[in-house]
Ligand SMILES: Nc1ncnc2c1ncn2[C@@H]1O[C@H](COP(=O)(O)OP(=O)(O)OP(=O)(O)O)[C@@H](O)[C@H]1O
């Protein structure tokens with residue numbers, strides 16, 4: 523940071539990804555985003571899934587999605603225009619809807635297609651470096667697939683965060699995901715790193731959850747966060763009220779776990795910067 527650019531900082535872009543469905547990507551995007559904002563970071567969630575669940579869970583109704591991540595990737599709107607302020611101070615979202623389904627076909631033949639999100643975010647990153655940005659963290663909620671949308675996220679990101687559900691077959695597909703990350707690193711985005719792996723829907727009462735957690739820790743080593751997200755029905759209920767868990771039930775174990783995770787991620791970012 524230079525003395526003349528007060529408030530200049532590096533924007534951190536984190537892709538939340540796992541091509542396995544239903545592992546807690548969207549729940550993590552919503553609640554980690556909220557927890558980071560509660561700690562004082564300025565956060566943008568980019569919903570990159572045609573299901574639009576992150577948008578719904580953050581309270582953006584379908585008819586309020588005037589511009590979406592599809593508009594951004596298609597070059598019809600910039601990030602600032604497409605972002606919507608949520609009920610959480612310091613947390614905005616670029617919403618998504620099913621328009622994203624047709625995007626791959628629309629971009630066919632455009633040689634720049636893996637770079638659409640990175641280019642859209644370049645302006646925001648430039649503003650951060652100049653001390654004018656409204657964001658510290660961008661979290662990208664990826665679809666359960668390794669398609670063009672996920673490639674755009676991995677090309678735009680500095681790092682990925684991989685949620686792994688504590689259930690049988692948890693590690694299924696993980697080597698494929700690691701290969702994809704390696705491939706993007708060696709071609710389109712040399713700086714891409716794994717920020718960390720978060721264990722989700724952990725049930726401390728079951729042997730299976732404990733065994734899976736042990737397996738994931740021996741596979742990924744210190745990349746696995748200490749903070750584990752417990753299985754908690756309040757977390758599953760919150761999106762139907764259009765609220766992150768921290769607004770729905772601040773004291774429940776799921777909300778507290780996401781605050782611990784946010785703290786751990788900020789700490790890891792500090793250590794990475796110092797290294
Ligand atoms: N900690 C938790 N406790 C209880 N239920 C949870 C928890 N985390 C997620 N869920 C529930 O599990 C389901 C899958 O979660 P989520 O939608 O976040 O996964 P996903 O990886 O984004 O799914 P997809 O691959 O379809 O995008 C949802 O119904 C969600 O409410």
Ligand SMILES: [Mg+2]
Nearest residue numbers: 547548571575
């Ligand atoms: Mg999802």
